[in-house]
Amino acid sequence: MTQQSSESESRKLLKRLRDTLAEESEGQERLDHITSIIAESIRTEVCSIYLFRDADTLELCATEGLKPEAVHQTRMRLGEGLVGRVARLGRNINAADAPATKGFRYMPETGEEIYSSFLGIPIQRLGEKLGVLVVQSKDARTYTDDEVYALEVVAMVLAEMTELGAFVDEGAALSARHQHPVLFRGLVGQEGTAEGHVWLHEPRVVVTNPVAEDSEAEKERLTAAIEKLQVSVDDMLDHAKFADKDQHDVLKTYRMFAHSRGWLRRMSEDIDRGLSAEAAVEKEQSAARTRLQSANDAYISERMHDLDDLSRRLLRILTGQGTETGAEMPPDPILIARDIGPGDLLDYGRSLKGIVLEGGSVGSHAAIVARALAIPLVIHTRDITTEALNGDQILVDGEQGIVHLRPEDNIVSAFRDKIAMQAKAQERYADLRGQPAQALCGTTIALSMNAGLMADLPSLEGSGADGVGLFRTELQFLANRSVPKRGDLARLYARVMDAAKGRPVVFRTLDIGSDKVLPYMKRVEEPNPALGWRAIRVGLDRPGIMRMQLQALIRASAGRPLHVMFPFIAQLDEFRTARDMLDREIAHEQSLGHTLPSKVRVGAMVETPSMAFASAAFYAETDFISIGGNDLKQFFFAADRENERVRRRYDTLNVSFLNIVQMIVDRCAEADVPVSFCGEDAGRPLEALALAAIGLRALSMRPASIGPVKHLIRRVDLAEAHDVIAAARARGDQSVRDPLNAWLTDTLTRGN
Structure with a gap:
């Protein structure tokens, strides 16, 4: 032929x-x-x-x-x-x-x-x-x-x-797509439960006319859409601001694809064969995916994302789907996306009831923002973007990492019962808001909240927190397409202190790297980013940004006490260098005649096992210590917390892990340095009880956890809990979870 x-x-x-x-x-x-x-x-x-x-x-x-x-x-x-x-x-x-x-x-x-x-x-x-x-x-x-x-x-x-369901019938062919209940199992990104309706961040473009009626007319439609796409990409390149040459080169490559004659030629040939313009775009997109997916190369993978994005843009132009004239967001939206950046997520804000991602990680931008906004998040839900449609009913269980799409009535009923029970418990915790977390033995535990946005600060009053034990400063950097200005940061930090109304706020300096990459900073490809160039290592190697941030913090304090904490300290000289940098900035601000903080307290996050064994000088030179439980746990057990196969094997209440935490607590006591525990486990009542029993007197957690933790601590004797842990150690138990649970059940039963 x-x-x-x-x-x-x-x-x-x-x-x-x-x-x-x-x-x-x-x-x-x-x-x-x-x-x-x-x-x-x-x-x-x-x-x-x-x-x-x-x-x-x-x-x-x-x-x-x-x-x-x-x-x-x-x-x-x-x-x-x-x-x-x-x-x-x-x-x-x-x-x-x-x-x-x-x-x-x-x-x-x-x-x-x-x-x-x-x-x-x-x-x-x-x-x-x-x-x-x-x-x-x-x-x-x-x-x-x-x-x-x-x-x-x-x-x-x-x-x-x-x-489109063209082969669906009641006989033996196919059942209808996008109609039946589907259960997705993912990972917990942020705890919480939510019921709502699907809102797709990138709506599926449905091609309803795959076969062309008039090939010449289809090619004219395609050419017009391509020209419109090219204009929008050119405009994006001409008006974008770039932090470095690499970003500029990436967008130039993106424009090169949009202007590719080969791409247009192949789609035109598909139309000549009988496809509509939309079907031709999808055919070439699928063909490119097949070619590129087999290449195990990060650069090729990024190019595949470029082609995908261009194809989706072109399809939206051709169909008019996904534009301002499309569907309206439901009143109870649960966001579904492959992945999403912090800027886009912050644009949605607290209007979202929940978030479900195909990708993501527990330490990703999305997870950080979701925690800051207290929005339930489930990640790694494979294929949900291809199964879900806008408006589908959906249930998100952020406690177990489960998502029910188009659930059956009995599932909905059980889920609503669970939400009602949680709401009732929160009402009970609200009565404790103004009371201290004082155990029956008389010991009081300071419960602080973690934050990262101004929107978090109203939770100080509502949760009954004693202060902000960790304010994540990276969110303002991650959500911007260029480096924030010093004046803007100073005003933000001042508003945070104002909102705290005299309660202490611990500002952690920029914690980027690993899976938190600034959009205007060149990505460093590393075989194991969690163990790589991140947090204080970036700050010390790129001192310009950290100096600017420290200046903003000093100016924001305006005569008030200032608490600064450096993350991911792995050896003494890193802390000394960072503290010297802060001291120099204080001296510089003084020379300019600016108002200085009334008092400066400088702390370190202990997230690596190395610092449990650091010299006594380290503990003597810090004003306070915060144990970063999430990272310390993954490094202690050599179990990546992003890896579902290994992270659940290891228990926070494992005796060996409690031993290293106890060692840090004891060393802080010897140096007379306050110490707190910050992380997900601080907000779990049983884990919080164990941490308090081994000597921690300050815990920092998400606001919603303060009520449950306070409720439990006020009902127990920490000395008795300590004895249970000591007995488990003496017996050689691997974990104290079971004996502590058994003791707690007996104690609460007798108490009632």
Whole structure:
């Protein structure tokens, strides 16, 4: 076949498919008709369509040429046989001698033993695997490039029609997509529970017209949309402000893609074959994804994201979907996204009831902002952006990392009962707001809150916190596209102190690096970022930003006490260098005649085991110590807290971990240095009880945890709890959790 004749045949085939899809018929009837049309058009004896029943199982859903009784009976696992390999790899397999091809598996119930040649084409939509289109013939032949191309176009249309539910019926074909309840299991990014309706950060663009009526008109639409896209990208490049050359180069590469003649040519050829402009964009996006996903290279991966983003922008221009004229945000929005930056998340603000991400990490920008806004967050929920639709009912359980999409009534009822119980408990905790966290033995524990935004500060009154034990200063840097100005930071820090109304506020200096990368700072690729160039290491190597931040803090204090804490100190000289930097800035501010803080207290976060064994000079030179429980725990157990396979193996109440915490507490006592514990575990009542029992007299946590922790501490004797822990140590127990739980249950039962 010549190129021109193949194009003509392709257009004829797509027109017949379009007419079939427009008919009033059941899903199974449509599938059967489609396989007949394809087999006739390609002049081959067999055409079969395999679709996914679940994430790992393909099912023969329609065939022309194989035994009819095999339909809905023949199933195979992902990767099994040639069909399974096509689905797993996302690539074509074109074999003249199928039985001799690697991975072949004979399916006797289909009667396929008489067919030699095999061509399998993945049916997929933007990386989402939907099924496999197969043609077979008795002759041992390799299908031509023109035939392969024509079937790829057909597979693209089948993917769109599968997405739109064209093959759904009440019989044996497919069940409707986006209608059934789906349970997603992810990781906890921020605790809490929420019920609401889906709001997609990047709405799915649904292509409702995959087949072109008029190819010339479609190409004109595509050209106009491309020109509009190019203008917007050019404008973005011309008006953007760049912190370094790398950012400028990245956006120039982005513009290069937008102006690519090859990209436009390939999409125009797809339209000539019979696709609509929208379908052509998606076909090339899927093809590019298939090519680039196999490359294990960070640069290539970033380019794939560029192409994805450009394609989505182009589709939104073509369809008008996802613009200001689109759907309205529901009154109880739960945000669904692949990932999201802090700036975008802050723009949504407290209007969100919950957040669910396909990516993210427990220490990511999104997690930090979610904690600051007290919004439940679940991360690593695979494929939720392809399953969820705007307006779907959704339940987010941030306590267990579970998301219920389109839940059944009994799930909704149980979930609402859980929320009601939590609300009732919070009412009980509100009565304790003005009372101290004083145990029955008379010991009082100071309970402070963690914060990072001005929006957090009203929680000081509402939670009954004694102060702000940790104010994360990086959020103001992460949410901006350029370095914040010193004056702006000074005004913000002053407002934080004003809102605290005399309560202490501990400002942690910039803690960036690892998975917290400033948008205007060149990303440093490291094999293990958590152990790499981060926090104080960045501050000391790039002193300009830290000096500016310290100046802002000094000016904000305006005669009030100032508490500054340096993060991730791993050895004494890092603390000394940082403190010397602060002392120099104080002297400089004094020379300028600025008002100095009435008192300056300088502390360090102990997050590495090395500082438990530091020289006595370290403890003597600090004004206070804060144990950073999250990092200390992951480094102590060598268990990455982002890695679900290992992080749950190790318990905070493990005797060995309590021993190192006890060592730090004892060393602080010897040096007469106040010490607190900051982290997720400080806000868990049983863990907080154990920490208080081994000598910690200050804990810092999220505001919502203060009530439950205070409620428990006021009902127990810490000396008795200490004895339980000591007995567990003496017995050689690995963890004190079970004995402490048993003692607590008995104590509270007797108390009631």
